[in-house]
Amino acid sequence: xxxxxxxxxxxxxxxxxxxxxxxxxxxxxxxxxxxxxxxxxxxxxxxxxxxxxxxxxxxxxxxxxxxxxxxxxxxxxxxxxxxxxxxxxxxxxxxxxxxxxxxxxxxxxxxxxxxxxxxxxxxxxxxxxxxxxxxxxxxxxxxxxxxxxxxxxxxxxxxxxxxxxxxxxxxxxxxxxxxxxxxxxxxxxxxxxxxxxxxxxxxxxxxxxxxxxxxxxxxxxxxxxxxxxxxxxxxxxxxxxxxxxxxxxxxxxxxxxxxxxxxxxxxxxxxxxxxxxxxxxxxxxxxxxxxxxxxxxxxxxxxxxxxxxxxxxxxxxxxxxxxxxxxxxxxxxxxxxxxxxxxxxxxxxxxxxxxxxxxxxxxxxxxxxxxxxxxxxxxxxxxxxxxxxxxxxxxxxxxxxxxxxxxxxxxxxxxxxxxxxxxxxxxxxxxxxxxxxxxxxxxxxxxxxxxxxxxxxxxxxxxxxxxxxxxxxxx
Numbered sequence: 408x409x410x411x412x413x414x415x416x417x418x419x420x421x422x423x424x425x426x427x428x429x430x431x432x433x434x435x436x437x438x439x440x441x442x443x444x445x446x447x448x449x450x451x452x453x454x455x456x457x458x459x460x461x462x463x464x465x466x467x468x469x470x471x472x473x474x475x476x477x478x479x480x481x482x483x484x485x486x487x488x489x490x491x492x493x494x495x496x497x498x499x500x501x502x503x504x505x506x507x508x509x510x511x512x513x514x515x516x517x518x519x520x521x522x523x524x525x526x527x528x529x530x531x532x533x534x535x536x537x538x539x540x541x542x543x544x545x546x547x548x549x550x551x552x553x554x555x556x557x558x559x560x561x562x563x564x565x566x567x568x569x570x571x572x573x574x575x576x577x578x579x580x581x582x583x584x585x586x587x588x589x590x591x592x593x594x595x596x597x598x599x600x601x602x603x604x605x606x607x608x609x610x611x612x613x614x615x616x617x618x619x620x621x622x623x624x625x626x627x628x629x630x631x632x633x634x635x636x637x638x639x640x641x642x643x644x645x646x647x648x649x650x651x652x653x654x655x656x657x658x659x660x661x662x663x664x665x666x667x668x669x670x671x672x673x674x675x676x677x678x679x680x681x682x683x684x685x686x687x688x689x690x691x692x693x694x695x696x697x698x699x700x701x702x703x704x705x706x707x708x709x710x711x712x713x714x715x716x717x718x719x720x721x722x723x724x725x726x727x728x729x730x731x732x733x734x735x736x737x738x739x740x741x742x743x744x745x746x747x748x749x750x751x752x753x754x755x756x757x758x759x760x761x762x763x764x765x766x767x768x769x770x771x772x773x774x775x776x777x778x779x780x781x782x783x784x785x786x787x788x789x790x791x792x793x794x795x796x797x798x799x800x801x802x803x804x805x806x807x808x809x810x811x812x813x814x815x816x817x818x819x820x821x822x823x824x825x826x827x828x829x830x831x832x833x834x835x836x837x838x839x840x841x842x843x844x845x846x847x848x849x850x851x852x853x854x855x856x857x858x859x860x861x862x863x864x865x866x867x868x869x870x871x872x873x874x875x876x877x878x879x880x881x882x
Contacts, residue, residue: 448644455503570592
């Protein structure tokens with residue numbers, strides 16, 4: 408229940424305590440997305456969430472036009488490979504809950520500037536001030552703020568400076584009006600610079616933002632949030648459509664005794680006299696095998712490719728387990744990526760679904776659709792590659808053949824099907840590679856690492872991964 412509780416605790420920042428169950432309306436989660444059912448406050452909240460996800464570049468004004476709809480469609484297509492469904496709004500809300508919980512993001516009004524913008528009130532530090540600006544930095548990213556009230560000449564110099572820094576392809580974006588100016592630049596090192604000035608009380612209130620390429624979405628979110636005057640905090644309308652969808656989704660994803668994720672193994676666990684199976688992969692030349700804890704937690708005896716194995720360690724929190732079995736002296740050992748995967752990067756899933764019934768080893772391909780699990784779970788990442796029963800514990804492999812995760816779960820398919828008669832597709836999860844490396848190190852195994860990052864042909868990835876992927880049976 409830990410993840411579900413995290414969602415509920417985060418949701419209380421924006422939602423009133425629910426007064427009733429919405430179970431009778433679960434089917435609405437999969438009906439056609441209707442922005443007209445949302446209040447202006449709900450739409451502003453979703454615009455902000457889409458901006459943080461890197462899909463929306465526009466005002467947080469609650470007007471749901473073509474720009475907002477295109478951003479929502481882009482988010483659903485990238486994350487779920489489907490059109491927009493109402494429950495996708497809940498996943499967006501969870502991501503913004505997580506950002507707010509970690510950094511305190513909300514709309515901040517500066518009386519001095521006469522402007523409002525997104526501000527990480529729980530995660531910033533003040534840098535040394537300069538002649539024209541007070542400078543701040545967001546803790547945990549490369550985003551920095553410089554704010555000042557300037558005369559015309561100083562403001563013009565700042566915008567000219569921004570445009571001179573532009574080294575990207577094409578012309579830099581620029582707006583010049585009698586009471587308003589924007590300048591942007593992509594700097595030669597790949598970072599970005601954004602400058603905005605508004606004429607307020609005969610002075611130019613100016614906000615400069617900078618960030619590296621990795622944090623471009625964060626810079627865009629903050630720049631989109633800037634407005635003159637006072638803007639309301641981000642939130643949802645109490646008992647409104649968005650709040651209802653969020654609560655419905657939490658209810659659907661919850662169960663009485665289990666978290667909202669359905670392990671990619673038969674549930675409930677079979678008795679010890681029954682054989683179940685899963686996947687694992689070799690992580691040391693001494694025969695150590697990494698798999699999921701739920702694959703082997705109810706076993707009295709284990710076999711790896713038909714050979715007796717022993718359990719060395721397990722972590723229910725991470726859902727990882729370490730076995731040891733006899734292997735060939737020249738057996739291949741999995742190599743982990745030294746860096747985490749990037750969003751939308753290609754990945755391959757290798758395993759033995761349905762006890763190897765699908766012609767033995769099975770290979771599927773997809774991409775990384777989110778760098779966190781549901782509700783911002785930092786130990787997981789989300790993938791679009793199909794995951795079946797028995798894939799649990801198998802390797803998640805990047806385009807260079809290196810391990811970036813361990814397949815662990817998918818949305819509770821049976822519960823969704825029972826509730827609404829339909830099932831969301833391409834929503835599968837893996838334990839992050841960094842967590843797997845930590846688990847191995849905690850148990851005396853030094854994982855093999857690589858910095859090569861040389862893309863391989865998909866067929867070569869399959870051949871290499873097959874050499875260290877093993878079939879695990881639980882008796």
